[in-house]
Amino acid sequence: MPTQKLHDPWAKREAWRNAPHFSPRYSLRHAWPGLSWGIGAFIIYLGVDAVSSRMNNYDKPAEQKESQPQSKVG
Incomplete structure (x- = not known):
């Protein structure tokens, strides 16, 4: 009995998976x-x-640079 190759209808749609890129x-x-x-x-x-x-x-003006409150230790 000769073996028939089954035709895959989705072969063309799945071919991209084997593409080298x-x-x-x-x-x-x-x-x-x-x-x-x-x-x-x-x-x-x-x-x-x-x-x-x-x-x-x-x-920035000097007032804005030094307007930050400075904490004094002591």
Whole structure:
């Protein structure tokens, strides 16, 4: 009796699972370009934030800087 190959009607819809760009190795290898851009953008953000916080600190009048109550020990 010859064996018949069963036809899977969902084979085309399930084929994406075996595509090479969904493998963990492919994902890990291709994550680095985006990661380097993200780290670079974060470093630029930290630099801009540090410069802007220094500029904002110097813009305040002296009364506002020293208006914080100081506790005296004693």
